[in-house]
Amino acid sequence: xxxxxxxxxxxxxxxxxxxxxxxxxxxxxxxxxxxxxxxxxxxxxxxxxxxxxxxxxxxxxxxxxxxxxxxxxxxxxxxxxxxxxxxxxxxxxxxxxxxxxxxxxxxxxxxxxxxxxxxxxxxxxxxxxxxxxxxxxxxxxxxxxxxxxxxxxxxxxxxxxxxxxxxxxxxxxxxxxxxxxxxxxxxxxxxxxxxxxxxxxxxxxxxxxxxxx
Numbered sequence: 001x002x003x004x005x006x007x008x009x010x011x012x013x014x015x016x017x018x019x020x021x022x023x024x025x026x027x028x029x030x031x032x033x034x035x036x037x038x039x040x041x042x043x044x045x046x047x048x049x050x051x052x053x054x055x056x057x058x059x060x061x062x063x064x065x066x067x068x069x070x071x072x073x074x075x076x077x078x079x080x081x082x083x084x085x086x087x088x089x090x091x092x093x094x095x096x097x098x099x100x101x102x103x104x105x106x107x108x109x110x111x112x113x114x115x116x117x118x119x120x121x122x123x124x125x126x127x128x129x130x131x132x133x134x135x136x137x138x139x140x141x142x143x144x145x146x147x148x149x150x151x152x153x154x155x156x157x158x159x160x161x162x163x164x165x166x167x168x169x170x171x172x173x174x175x176x177x178x179x180x181x182x183x184x185x186x187x188x189x190x191x192x193x194x195x196x197x198x199x200x201x202x203x204x205x206x207x208x209x210x211x212x213x
Contacts, residue, residue, distance in 0.1 A: 011050050014040055016060045023061070024100025031058075055115065062118045065101055068094050069125045073132060080140035081188070084159070087132065088184055092163045096170025106164075133159050140191070147193045155191065162187050 018039040022031050033044040033054065051057040072090040074083050095101045105126065114122070133156050140146030146155075166180055 008050055012060060015047065015050060015057060016064050019057055019061050020064070020098065020100040020104070023104060058114065059118055062114065062121055065104060066121060066125055068098050068101060069129065080136045080143060081145045084133065084136040084140070085184060085188060088159065088163055088187065092166035092170065092180070095167040102164060102167045130156060144193065146191045149194065158190065159187065
């Protein structure tokens with residue numbers, strides 16, 4: 001019985017991966033029992049030994065998205081800068097390695113195909129992500145490690161855009177033109193407080209010193 005259960009779980013995972021690939025590359029309308037069966041080399045009837053319906057399969061896809069998203073949150077006790085950097089790396093790597101997850105999160109077509117409960121679960125994933133990034137930014141601003149001249153809400157968009165770019169590039173195996181670590185370092189530099197601007201008095205003193213020399 002244990003062997004049968006493991007085999008079923010493995011097949012369910014395979015079908016979910018196939019569904020993610022079909023949805024990402026062809027759209028939700030292309031996800032049928034026939035296209036799924038052809039993708040994994042099963043008969044259409046065999047699919048229903050593992051999922052009761054296509055709707056049940058899509059719910060499995062939602063559960064996979066939730067699991068991947070949840071796995072990317074770092075420990076809460078880390079400093080905000082390190083916590084955010086680890087999250088950007090983990091989320092972009094995990095989503096980029098799971099073909100189609102980013103497209104699914106951004107696709108209105110997919111959302112319309114979900115049940116009300118599935119839509120709420122994905123919306124919850126997106127909201128938790130935004131709240132996590134916002135909390136990191138605000139804590140970093142309060143600690144002086146992030147810039148305060150820009151609103152944390154606006155910086156959330158910059159962080160999320162960076163994650164999406166890194167994830168989509170990894171998923172499609174496109175070259176960024178620079179290493180992901182360099183991109184993350186650039187994001188960190190953008191978030192850090194800008195250097196102090198020299199006052200007019202300081203500039204004047206410097207000028208007199210140069211003339212005197």
